[in-house]
Amino acid sequence: MAAIIDGKAISLQIKDELKEKAAALKAAGTNVTLAVIQVGSNPASCVYVRNKKKGCEYIGIGSLSYELPEETTQEELLTLIEELNARVDVNGILVQLPLPTHIDEDTVIRAIDPKKDVDGFHPQSVGALCIGQPGFVSCTPAGIIQLLKRSGIEIAGKECVVLGRSNIVGKPMALLLLRENATVTIAHSKTKDLKEVTKRADILIVAVGRPKLVTRDYVKEGAVVIDVGINRDENNKMCGDVDFDDVAPVCNAITPVPGGVGPMTIAMLLNNCIESVKLQG
Ligand code: GUN
Numbered sequence: 001m002a003a004i005i006d007g008k009a010i011s012l013q014i015k016d017e018l019k020e021k022a023a024a025l026k027a028a029g030t031n032v033t034l035a036v037i038q039v040g041s042n043p044a045s046c047v048y049v050r051n052k053k054k055g056c057e058y059i060g061i062g063s064l065s066y067e068l069p070e071e072t073t074q075e076e077l078l079t080l081i082e083e084l085n086a087r088v089d090v091n092g093i094l095v096q097l098p099l100p101t102h103i104d105e106d107t108v109i110r111a112i113d114p115k116k117d118v119d120g121f122h123p124q125s126v127g128a129l130c131i132g133q134p135g136f137v138s139c140t141p142a143g144i145i146q147l148l149k150r151s152g153i154e155i156a157g158k159e160c161v162v163l164g165r166s167n168i169v170g171k172p173m174a175l176l177l178l179r180e181n182a183t184v185t186i187a188h189s190k191t192k193d194l195k196e197v198t199k200r201a202d203i204l205i206v207a208v209g210r211p212k213l214v215t216r217d218y219v220k221e222g223a224v225v226i227d228v229g230i231n232r233d234e235n236n237k238m239c240g241d242v243d244f245d246d247v248a249p250v251c252n253a254i255t256p257v258p259g260g261v262g263p264m265t266i267a268m269l270l271n272n273c274i275e276s277v278k279l280q281g
Helices: 007-027 043-059 074-086 105-111 123-130 139-150 170-179 194-198 244-250 262-280
Strands: 033-039 062-068 092-095 159-163 183-187 203-206 224-227
Touching (some): 007 043, 007 139, 007 262, 033 043, 033 074, 043 262, 062 074, 074 105, 123 170, 139 262, 170 183
Parallel strands (some): 033 092, 159 183
16 A cells, blocks of 8 residues: 655644745845735635635745636736736735736736746746756645655656646646756656556656546556546535545555645745745845
């Protein structure tokens, strides 16, 4: 039976380290503040935003909350971002996605000052990651690297397969694994012989948004399996993209849903807020 990678415990460890860093910054006269913008009231976004604000409180940094109505125009949102870009007392700016359809997400992401882009979504942040320069890294993939490292799982030289190619998870995940000297394959919905590809993986990372897609016939015996999915199954129970009960007996280590990757995203957002002070230095 696989070891269960406890994302809740590892995220708490990271948050406690960040609490100390926040206190040291405060003692030196720097108060870190994250501005969180939500447009509309998508129920999942409300939960994420609440947890992000709670995270700030836990580690002892400030948060400013902007809850804007659904009918907010793109211009109004861009004006707010400009104001926050200019404020020296704001270190990080996070616009919760998805945005209402009348607002263009790319334009909004590009409007955030890359020095305050704690989500790591700005093209400049992504480009910096690609060529190994300093910049913010997307929180979920950064959290997965921490999960692996803090669980004592070696990455260098391993065959890693990332299933999913989103801008937020799949692509930056592949770049981070490459930075850690893994051999990396990105697989996706058009990949031929998908199971043959995923079965090569020593470390398999699944981020496709399809409940329980990955069963044991996708997994090499003894692999490490990281599940980024957050879905509901046929009984409305939360589940990942991996069929946990089917896969756990054949792998070496696996993340559960909930309690695996999820808590790491907020921990890494908070880490980026603390790191922003250096980038803005
Ligand atoms: N929506 C879902 N995940 C995220 C995230 O990590 N950041 C933002 N801004 N929006 C999201």
